[in-house]
Amino acid sequence: MTQSNNQSSSRRDFLKVTTATAVGTSILSTLGSSAHVYANGDDKIKVGLVGCGGRGTGAASQALSTKGNIKLEAMADAYRDRMDKSLSNLQKQFSGEPEKVDVAEEKKFVGFDAYQKLLDSGIDVVILATPPGFRPIHFEAAVEKGKHVFMEKPVATDVPGVRKVLEAAEKAKEKKLAVGVGLQRHHQANYIETIKRLKDGAIGDITSLRCYWNSGGVWEPRLSREEAKSEMDYQMRNWYYYNWLCGDHINEQHIHNIDVCNWVKDAFPVQAYGMGGRQVRTDKKYGEIYDHFAVEFVYEDGTRMYSQCRHIRNCWNSVTEHAQGTKGFCDISGAKYETTGGYKWRYRGKKTNPYQVEHDDLFAAIRQGTPYNEAEYGAKSTMTSILGRLATYSGKPVTWDEAMASNVSLMPKEFSWEGQPVTVPDENGYYPIPMPGITKVL
Numbered sequence: 001m002t003q004s005n006n007q008s009s010s011r012r013d014f015l016k017v018t019t020a021t022a023v024g025t026s027i028l029s030t031l032g033s034s035a036h037v038y039a040n041g042d043d044k045i046k047v048g049l050v051g052c053g054g055r056g057t058g059a060a061s062q063a064l065s066t067k068g069n070i071k072l073e074a075m076a077d078a079y080r081d082r083m084d085k086s087l088s089n090l091q092k093q094f095s096g097e098p099e100k101v102d103v104a105e106e107k108k109f110v111g112f113d114a115y116q117k118l119l120d121s122g123i124d125v126v127i128l129a130t131p132p133g134f135r136p137i138h139f140e141a142a143v144e145k146g147k148h149v150f151m152e153k154p155v156a157t158d159v160p161g162v163r164k165v166l167e168a169a170e171k172a173k174e175k176k177l178a179v180g181v182g183l184q185r186h187h188q189a190n191y192i193e194t195i196k197r198l199k200d201g202a203i204g205d206i207t208s209l210r211c212y213w214n215s216g217g218v219w220e221p222r223l224s225r226e227e228a229k230s231e232m233d234y235q236m237r238n239w240y241y242y243n244w245l246c247g248d249h250i251n252e253q254h255i256h257n258i259d260v261c262n263w264v265k266d267a268f269p270v271q272a273y274g275m276g277g278r279q280v281r282t283d284k285k286y287g288e289i290y291d292h293f294a295v296e297f298v299y300e301d302g303t304r305m306y307s308q309c310r311h312i313r314n315c316w317n318s319v320t321e322h323a324q325g326t327k328g329f330c331d332i333s334g335a336k337y338e339t340t341g342g343y344k345w346r347y348r349g350k351k352t353n354p355y356q357v358e359h360d361d362l363f364a365a366i367r368q369g370t371p372y373n374e375a376e377y378g379a380k381s382t383m384t385s386i387l388g389r390l391a392t393y394s395g396k397p398v399t400w401d402e403a404m405a406s407n408v409s410l411m412p413k414e415f416s417w418e419g420q421p422v423t424v425p426d427e428n429g430y431y432p433i434p435m436p437g438i439t440k441v442l
Helices: 005-017 025-031 054-064 080-093 114-119 132-144 159-174 189-199 231-237 255-265 354-368 375-394 400-404
Strands: 045-050 070-077 108-110 125-128 148-151 179-181 206-215 271-277 292-298 304-311 318-325 328-331 336-339 344-346
Touching: 045 054, 045 114, 045 354, 054 070, 054 080, 054 125, 054 354, 070 080, 070 114, 080 108, 108 114, 114 132, 125 132, 132 148, 132 159, 148 354, 148 375, 159 375, 159 400, 179 354, 179 375, 189 255, 189 336, 206 255, 255 304, 255 318, 255 375, 271 375, 292 375, 375 400
Parallel strands: 045 070, 045 125, 070 108, 125 148, 148 179, 206 304
Antiparallel strands: 206 318, 271 292, 292 304, 318 328, 328 336, 336 344
């Protein structure tokens, strides 16, 4: 798929802020047709998948649907059953092109160290789609091994993880490795055009932003405590409900909307105030995360971003972003705006699948050897989400600089089925819940 020139231009304008450079496939196609020659002596790109759940399977499918000679070469997951299901689904999808999905038994890796074995298996590109808590470790290792990377958002669940990703991002640039991050709105035509217009002053100076991910929630916990072989197994199977793995839903889902607001501002907040809690989703099976957040983010120029995310059923739902300007207002997600003078605009251009386009752009950059690195803004939008969580859990204002200096790690000291997560239940199976005004987060 290709993007129009103004879409590609808008994307480059934004990435100047984060010192990353990415180029749309339409521009890449003008740079010449000579493909990069990989380790096996031809133009085949060999892909490895780390994290074989639904999103990992989808990302692998999109990677295999890009132009050129490409093959899923290796797979890695903590669980064999998840890997087998993913492979079966991909083989069915590409049954007409079986050469694209042909993973030998010796290239199926299981366990906490599976990613290391996969990185040594001769692949060119790795897709990182495990629960987000593992992302900094896996990304750092992939860059060290000289692999191009597509990693799902968010890219960390705590501040030390964000710092690790930022450090690895710089090394990736030095090694000229391409890095894509699954914040796909940056590859969605209606968002690209709408935000370009906002940056060009369509509604004047931006004075405030609003964003929402209010919904009924996600999947229910999958594994009972009785079925789990250990506390680590229990939390891993039910990963969404534990902060070291997920970062709470402000980080795992709402990052998309927060990231759009950062994109509009070409900046990241300097402070956050938040409130929230766990009002409806209180059963012990829901681990330790909240079911609602409301956060006010402050940018350096004083602009405020008002953020809400909620996992409560039978309520008002919205997954949207909005901007207020001195000359009008914009429904960013709806790709429309109206000025105070009565002018109305709505995007009526080509609709694209951003999940596919983000892979088209990444793999085109890999083949052409074009600089492409989305890791920095991915890390900083992840940090924005974490900043909101810290302010909400503590009930106190938290600045970006205070948060970035934190050494509070959510990660277990040992990655094994016998290893102990940082947060464990009491004798009745209940986990400690963050309490505003009491919980220390820094």
